[in-house]
Amino acid sequence: MTGRDNRPPVGGDNKMTTTSSASAVRAYEHLSGGEGRRIYYRAERYKVRDLFRKILPEIEVDKAPFTLHDLSMSGIAVFGDRDMEWNADVGTCVPVDLKLGDTSLFSGSGKVCRVEPTPFGPKVGIQLTTGPLDIAQIVTRHNEISLQRELDVGLTETLDLVDPEYRVVCADVIHLLRQCRVTLTKFEGTNGSSGDDRERIAEALAQCEERVIPRWRDLWHRANELVAPIMEDPEALAATKRFTEAVLTPEFVSGPIWWRSYEKPLGYPGDFGVMNYVYGWRHEGKSAYGKLVHRLGLEVAECIATRMVMMQHTIADLVSNGPAEEPARITNLGCGPAQEAVNYLQVGQLPRPVEFTLIDQDRDALSSTYENLYPDVIRLGGRASVQCIHASFAQLMKAGLLLTDFKPQDLIYSVGMIDYLAPRRAKALAAGLYEQLAPGGMLVIGNMRDTLKGNLWPMEFICDWSLYYRSEQEMLDMVDGLPLTSVEVKPDPTGRVYMLYARKP
Ligand SMILES: C[S@@+](CC[C@H](N)C(=O)[O-])C[C@H]1O[C@@H](n2cnc3c(N)ncnc32)[C@H](O)[C@@H]1O
Structure with a gap:
């Protein structure tokens, strides 16, 4: 199988509808170009992993180390370290150096076009002002050096540092x-x-x-x-x-x-x-x-399923216990498949109306989730609604727009996303989410637990999938200083995830 095989069909508009005639030949008058910013042609971008596989070149931007994400003949996108404080204004000209070991693959400069904070560190887009990049030549050079490195270092690397x-x-x-x-x-x-x-x-x-x-x-x-x-x-x-x-x-x-x-x-x-x-x-x-x-x-991964079931119960409790005609307002940040919402909406009848707001930076995830939820939304005849927002939390927070368009929420939760955030950012996000809670509303955060029976080894070492594993105290630290009527940290049934429940007065 390939990663793209089970991608859902992508909706044609913001309502996330799908078309069953995606493979049919379309008449000229039905052909459309890109939408929004996509109408601007950009030189083809190559993902760094596709070009360089495992030995990634090092990149310095403005003399600071970054991780290369993608490149085209005219520009590059890089990620900074998630704890890095790097602030260059859009429009600034910065030196860019791409190298492998001691060998330079490209040295020039570029203009900062975009800086976006993400859970993985700042993502920076740079338009090269010296160039263009000769990608074919860079890849060939990279492959030659990698071969040498594998022969010189890889095959003789001592294992002294490995217990x-x-x-x-x-x-x-x-x-x-x-x-x-x-x-x-x-x-x-x-x-x-x-x-x-x-x-x-x-x-x-x-x-x-x-x-x-x-x-x-x-x-x-x-x-x-x-x-x-x-x-x-x-x-x-x-x-x-x-x-x-x-x-x-x-x-x-x-x-x-x-x-x-x-x-x-x-x-x-x-x-x-x-x-x-x-x-x-x-x-x-x-x-x-x-x-x-x-x-x-x-x-x-069992703990992903068990924490999802915990969220499903929290949703069920909220919807069952409230004024009969007042909708329960629920927001899920980093929703992915929102399986708990999908499962919950399969109930025969809703005790009271429910309004879900699902936020994710991955449009395909939202599209697939919306399709899974939609049949039950229709069946429940207006008592359930789902609004999907395709945005990163950083975009929402930066614009000062975090949920300000919405009514205060009874439940805001984020499960499996804050695990990527350094403590300071996690705390800032928790405070931002808290602001959007209605009086008596609850904030729930799910995060992998720091425990010797946890997921660290298989995820970090076999899968190269890095997270912040948190102790009970570190969970509590996220809401430290916020006025709360109750705060509680519970492990999931596997004991590998912590769920933080914080209630606003
Ligand atoms: C590990 S998944 C968890 C999904 C879901 N909460 C669950 O438990 O099944 C993390 C999700 O967070 C989303 N995500 C990552 N960074 C994000 C950001 N900056 N803003 C919004 N969503 C983000 C990803 O697209 C992904 O769907």
Whole structure:
């Protein structure tokens, strides 16, 4: 499968409707160009991962290190570190240096066109004023240097910085997975594709899962213990991550949830495709082995489903307990598939009207979510409404517009997004959301928990998916100083996520 395969059809307008004739030939008078800013032609942009795969060139903008996101012959987009304080005015001219190791790939300057704060750090768009970039030449040069580097460094890199005990755990994981692969592949080979054969393979897979999952959990928890001490040691952390990605990640990526989590085909981690794998909880993968490792990934991601169910209960409580004709107003920031809303709206009848506002920076996520919600919105005959807002929270906050167009909300929640924000930004966002609550309204924040039985190792090390894991105190710190009638932090049933519930007087 590829990352784009299960993308939903994209709506043609802001109402997120879909067209069933997307593949039909259209007459000239029906052809349209871009909309909004997209009417301006831009030179083709290439995602940095597509061009350079794993060895990414380093980039300095204005002498500060950034991460390259994409480039075209006329411009680049870069991300700064999420804790970085970099402020250059739009229109400023800055030096730009692209290099790999000691070798320069491009050196010139550009004009800052856009600076947008995001949970991953500031995203900066630069139009090159010296150029154009010869992308083909840069890629060729990059490939030559990468080859040299792999030969010179990669193959001789010492493993001194990687704890030998950790290496043993990785070997044990490989041993476990290889045994399963051999057994399942052999069994698959002796069976055909008839219904009975498929059932036999499914049975073999179920037996394998039953034996493997407890051992997988033990190894994952052991690895968590071993990586905990290196989290504050950048060199050991980088070496251990490189080791894990070289040795273990390839064993996992035939499981679709691992592939998507690692490759990040939409350019950001934890997209709605990953979330949908969890909520779908199906056997996915081309082979029995792929399905097995996918299942191990679901085991890791189970807390995403359990926290979603907690939110569904919170929504149900709110809607059940309120004045009968007054709508319950609910906003979800970083909504992704908003599965809790989808599930909740499947109720036979609503105790009172409900108005959902769903906000996400990913338009495709909103489109797919809206389509999932729409049949129930229609069925509930005007007692439920859903408004989707395609914006990043930073855009909303920066413009001072955060929800100001809306009535005060009874429930505002953000689950699985604030995990990407440094403490200061998380606190500022929590305060901004609090402002939009109605008296007596509740703010709920879900964040991965800092615990030795948590998701750190599989996510950070196997999938290169970085989050802030928070303690109970760090959860409370987000709302410290806000006037509250109650505040509570509860773990989800797996104990791997914390949910913060803060009520406004
Ligand atoms: C890990 S997913 C969680 C989705 C959903 N809350 C859930 O638990 O299923 C994070 C979501 O946050 C969205 N997101 C990331 N950065 C955002 C931003 N700056 N503003 C709004 N949404 C954002 C992503 O597009 C993604 O849908």
